Amino acid sequence: MDYPTKQTKAWVTPQIVVAIVLFGTMPLWIEAVGLYQYLGVEVIIWMIFALGYNLLLGYTGLPSFGHGAFFGIGAYAYGLAQFEVWPNLWFCLAAAVVVTAAFGAATALFLSHRRGIYFALMSIAFGQIFFFIASKWTDVTGGEDGLLDIQRLPVEFGAMSLSTRSNVELYYLCFALFCVLVILLWRLTNSPYGRVLRAIKQNEMRVSFIGYKVSVIKWSVFTLSTAIAGLAGGLFAMAQEGAYINIMSLQWSGTIVLMVLIGGGFVSFWGPVLGVILYFVARDVLGAYTEAWLLWFGLMFMLLVMFKPEGLAGMWRDLLGTLVTRKAEPKGNPAKVEG
């Protein structure tokens, strides 16, 4: 994860511009490439989830295997806030974020002193606890049936009101939130806090010996990433017009890990984004040919882990590296090439 200094100082980098243009125009071309609008909604929501998750996995090196639970809590919170309190978009999304973050903060109290395999196992345990509570507490969550008839609430700015009923409209709401999130996370990851996160991944003990209280930082980053999961979960409840238990399952928690790893979350800010796109495109394209698409996806994952653990982002970087070196070679001074 080494970027040219110019980029780490900037609010908007060339990559962010590319992402904004690419995803900003997606509804215009997604059908032309043989896909459909709802897929775009799913993709952008999962990208939000994945970017938040990567703060933990890729930046801090904390393998949380129960993160789907927080995505699900966000979805339930959105639905319940709408049914029981105030059917206003901003209020319900805020509720999804705050409620999920509260669960995340409580969970993080137990996880912040752990690392490695112990952290992983405890994160699974908490994920399963939340899954079973959600599946048994039928009065609140609807149990196996889930919460039905969740509304896609309109975006309200004072007197102005924008519908989110259609997939394209909902997509643009998610896209706007995605843009804000990307810029904020880009700044965060290049602030002292972000650098300390990466330092914790590299050498937790040394971080405490340069004066940082590691457990508090781990607690805060876990909470932050669950808050983002809650936002994504709230949006997902809108997309599905319901909140269902299956997204809290261990399988979906594993899927987010898979996406982030395949994309290259360990080496790149953009890894999670690439991984989510690959996953959904593989699901739809491979899925059209065979029901066993997950088998092929799983094999791809295994090959990647064996031969290119840096994921898609790592491959992309290698490719750029080769191109840049080739261009520079005729001038006879490849040493000057940076970034």
Added chain:
Amino acid sequence: MALFEARHLHKRFGQQVVLEEINLSFEEGRLSGIMGPNGAGKTTCFNVLTGRYKPDRGQVLFDGEDITGSPPEKIVRRGISRSFQIMNLFDEYTVLDNIVIALPGIRKKLTNPMHAIDADSEMQDRAMDILDRVGLPGRARTNSKSLSYGERRALEIGVALATEPRLLFVDEPTAGLGADGTSRLADLIQSLKEHTTIVMIEHDMQFLFDVADKISVIHWGQVIAEGTPDELRANPWVRRSNLGELN
């Protein structure tokens, strides 16, 4: 009064007593050495003094305040830092970034998520000053993983220095270095000594006796002898316990 004092420290792991009864004091502006055979408890002693382990008994005082059992980050913030015998660097970071992250000025901005760390020229300059002091100014942009062993040793000390300590613990800085590297490190320690109070564990007797103002000998979890290098040369304990070849 001594800047740093340890009284009656006792530490055991399970059945094994590693520190029996340690009493040490370090004066401001001096370089104090700690020596002793392998397994004598030197590194454990450092770990207790710098907060990695809590002592089972005893007291640690810094500048008159009781810091016994404080966690490392609190001890660092009070002005005590350490380097490690087994190197503890941030291997994905450049040499400069290893230093920058350890600066108190950056730590104080931890809660400002919009502070662009690379745009903070004041901190970048300060980090460059530290790289100058440890002799790595030309390596600032190198990945710390690609440094030579000797350079990594110097960076290890640089990271500890970056926390701006009043008291610096150095654990076997010359471990694994050849004659060349050792003499370069000796020069580095000599130059640091002028600004910083240092406590150093060292195996290389020649080096330690050259540079230290006072030396404590630890054996069987106790301080068995203490004094200036000259006093220790004459000490029968030290001669008998065969701690190293001295000229």
